[in-house]
Amino acid sequence: MKIHLDRTVALAVPAVEGIGHLALDASDPARLTQAARGAVAIHGCAAPPLAQWAAQWPALTSALCAAAEDSGAVLVMLGNLYGYGPVEGPLTEDLPPAATGPKGRVRAAGWEQARALHEAGRIRAVEVRASDFFGPGVTDGGHLASRAMPNLLKGRPVAVLGDPDTPHSWTYLSDVARAMAELATGERAWGRPWHVPTAPALPVRAMVERLAAEAGTGPVAVRRLSPVLLGAAGLFSPLLRELREVRYQFDRPFVMDSSAYEAAFTLRATPLEQQLEATVGWWRERLRTA
Numbered sequence: 001m002k003i004h005l006d007r008t009v010a011l012a013v014p015a016v017e018g019i020g021h022l023a024l025d026a027s028d029p030a031r032l033t034q035a036a037r038g039a040v041a042i043h044g045c046a047a048p049p050l051a052q053w054a055a056q057w058p059a060l061t062s063a064l065c066a067a068a069e070d071s072g073a074v075l076v077m078l079g080n081l082y083g084y085g086p087v088e089g090p091l092t093e094d095l096p097p098a099a100t101g102p103k104g105r106v107r108a109a110g111w112e113q114a115r116a117l118h119e120a121g122r123i124r125a126v127e128v129r130a131s132d133f134f135g136p137g138v139t140d141g142g143h144l145a146s147r148a149m150p151n152l153l154k155g156r157p158v159a160v161l162g163d164p165d166t167p168h169s170w171t172y173l174s175d176v177a178r179a180m181a182e183l184a185t186g187e188r189a190w191g192r193p194w195h196v197p198t199a200p201a202l203p204v205r206a207m208v209e210r211l212a213a214e215a216g217t218g219p220v221a222v223r224r225l226s227p228v229l230l231g232a233a234g235l236f237s238p239l240l241r242e243l244r245e246v247r248y249q250f251d252r253p254f255v256m257d258s259s260a261y262e263a264a265f266t267l268r269a270t271p272l273e274q275q276l277e278a279t280v281g282w283w284r285e286r287l288r289t290a
Contacts, residue, residue: 027059029066036067041184045078050242054102061110068123075114075125076184078176079193081256083108086248090257093129093193101245111193118191126183127193130176131169131256132249134207135275136282138173143250144207149283152211157221160204161243162250164222167201169256172275175267182267189265195258197269204250214276215284 024031026046036042044064048056068075084091085099097108114125138145148158179196183189202210205222212220248254262268 027063029063032063032067033070036071039073041074043076054106057106076180077127079127079129090255092257124190126190128180130171130196133173134170135173135279155217157223159223159225164205165203167253169198169201171196171198172270194261197258199269199272201255214280
C-alpha cells in the first residue's frame with residue numbers, strides 16, 4: 001500500500017481505479033500515523049495555502065515524519081526550488097539552502113528535518129524537487145495553466161510574471177509522479193534530494209508560442225505584468241501577493257539541472273512535443289466540459 005497526499009489546490013486529481021481517497025488533516029500526527037500503518041511508501045504532496053506556508057508547513061512535515069517512523073514506510077517528499085533562494089547559474093542539488101524569504105526557509109527546513117531523522121536511522125526519506133509544474137492536471141497553481149491556457153486557446157493575449165524572454169525550467173507533472181514512484185523503491189536514492197528530469201529550459205514566450213502552434217490558434221501576444229499592476233492585483237489575489245517572494249524566478253534565468261538524476265536512474269523527461277500535445281488536449285476537454 002502507498003499513501004499519497006494530494007496537493008488538491010494546484011492539481012485536478014482524477015479518479016483512478018484501485019486508488020481510494022481518505023479525507024483527513026495531514027498535519028495531525030495521530031490521524032496520519034493511523035492512516036499510514038501498513039504502507040510501504042508515503043508520498044507527501046500535500047501543501048497548505050501559499051499564504052499559510054510558514055505557519056502550517058512545520059506541523060505537516062512533523063506529521064509526515066511521525067507516520068514514516070511509526071509505519072516504516074519510505075517517506076517520499078515532493079519539494080520545490082524555493083529553498084535555494086536566488087542563485088547565479090543552474091540549480092543543482094548540492095547548492096546550500098540559502099533562501100531568505102519565509103516560504104523558502106520553511107521548505108528548506110522541512111527537508112532538513114526529514115534528512116536528520118534519516119541520518120539518525122529513524123526513518124527512510126528522499127525528496128523529489130521540481131520546478132514549476134506544467135501539463136495535464138495543473139490548474140490554479142501553474143504559471144502556464146489557469147492564468148494562461150484559457151486565453152491562449154481563444155487566441156487572446158497572455159499576461160505573465162517577470163521577463164517573458166528569460167530561460168525558465170518547466171517540470172512536466174507526469175514526470176514528477178514517475179520520479180516519485182521510481183525513487184520510492186530505489187534504496188540508493190534515499191537520504192538526499194533529487195531534481196526531476198526536466199526538458200531544457202525555455203522562456204515563457206517560447207512556451208506560449210509552442211502551445212499556440214500546437215493549438216492552431218496562431219500567434220498569441222505575451223504581456224508582462226507591470227510591478228505596479230502586480231502590486232494592485234495582489235490586493236485582491238492572495239496567490240499573486242504571496243508570489244512576490246519568488247519574483248526573482250521570473251526576472252532572471254531560472255534553470256534546473258537534473259543531470260544527477262539522469263545519470264543514476266532510468267527516468268527521462270517526456271519529450272516537449274508530447275507535453276505540449278497532451279496539455280493542449282487536456283485543457284480543450286476541460287474547458288469544453290466546464
